Amino acid sequence: MVQVSERRPVGRKKLAAVIAAAALLLSGCSPVDESELKRLALPIAGSDRSEPMWHLWLGTWIAVLVVFVLVFALILYAPIRYRRRAGQTAAPSQIRYNLPIEALYTIAPLVVVAAFFFHTVQAQNSMLDDSETPDHTIEVVGSKWQWTFNYLDSEATGGEPVYDQGDTENLPDLYLPVDETVEFQLFSPDVIHSFWIPEFYFKMDVIPGEGPQDNRFQMTPTREGTFTGRCAELCGVYHTRMLFNVHVVSRAEYDAHLEELQQEGQIGRPQGASDATTVTGLGDHGGEG
Incomplete structure (x- = not known):
């Protein structure tokens, strides 16, 4: 060989x-x-x-x-x-x-x-570090199939809570002040949802239960702009339509928006239950997902 x-x-x-x-x-x-x-x-x-x-x-x-x-x-x-x-006839040794x-x-x-x-x-x-004292507290309510954002303890409204709300056809708006820490408190009246803003590189489940659960986190937006938030947990038939607009603005614009909500009578802390079965375009009740 x-x-x-x-x-x-x-x-x-x-x-x-x-x-x-x-x-x-x-x-x-x-x-x-x-x-x-x-x-x-x-x-x-x-x-x-x-x-x-x-x-x-x-x-x-x-x-x-x-x-x-x-x-x-x-x-x-x-x-x-x-x-x-070339010239090799024997097979390689096997082990x-x-x-x-x-x-x-x-x-x-x-x-x-x-x-x-x-x-x-x-x-x-x-x-998940929450060692800072947040400048603002926002309660996020995810329900089938919409979002409600309750702005709590705002100086612009004299401490009176106001809210943004929408549905699958008229998307709700979430306003955040740039370079100021916000604590998000997440709550659901029906099934598990997931609060996700891709530009923040972060999402967290919104868990149902008696009263707000211990799902909360703090975050400081660092760039002004308008982004699209969404539900990242399969929550029913209209999960893909469960979107919201995120507006990261200056503190002056943030306060002006909250004052506008107060003037329009959007005062309180709705928990989503009254609108949880309403789906735009399908009559009064969209049914279960």
Whole structure:
């Protein structure tokens, strides 16, 4: 049998260089960049809680890229390194198992999952931090299939609660002051919904029960603009129509809007129950979802 010299395996230094270059390329991305590619498909960040989620998202991309490069390199390496060569008649030697490789296949996923879990908990704790004293408190009521936003303890209205409300045809508006901390208190009179504003990189379930549940969080909007909020929990037939407009404005515009609600008689804290079965365009009652 013709002796064929073995080729040297793919250089580890080259592989490490490729991974380092890819990680360096991703590190140049930013959640506030105008390019969607450099934001890694996320919307432009709009809150102080976006940063922890961005770092988790970026780290996930780097980890995925490292795994992809390693696996793809091995896929290419194996058939090239162990292909049948000219003059070779015997089949490659067969083995039933390789203990070091099997140990690696078992341990490596555990390490990856543990690392993801650790950084996810860190990001979660940062995003749920409520150590600050909020400047404003807003009660969010999600019901089938609409949103109600109760502005509580507002100086502009002398402490009198006022509200914004809408339906699936006339979307409700949520006004937030830029660069001021808001505490959101979430409540549902019927089924589980989910309060989500994509630009804030954050969402939380709205849980039904007797009185407001302990689902609350604090957030500071950092960028003025108009965004679209939505329900992120399948809550019934008209779940996809459960949208709302988010207006992040200056403090003066925020106070002016609340004063306008007060003048229009939108005073109080409606809990959504009286309108929970009303669906625009389908008569008085839309039925259960």
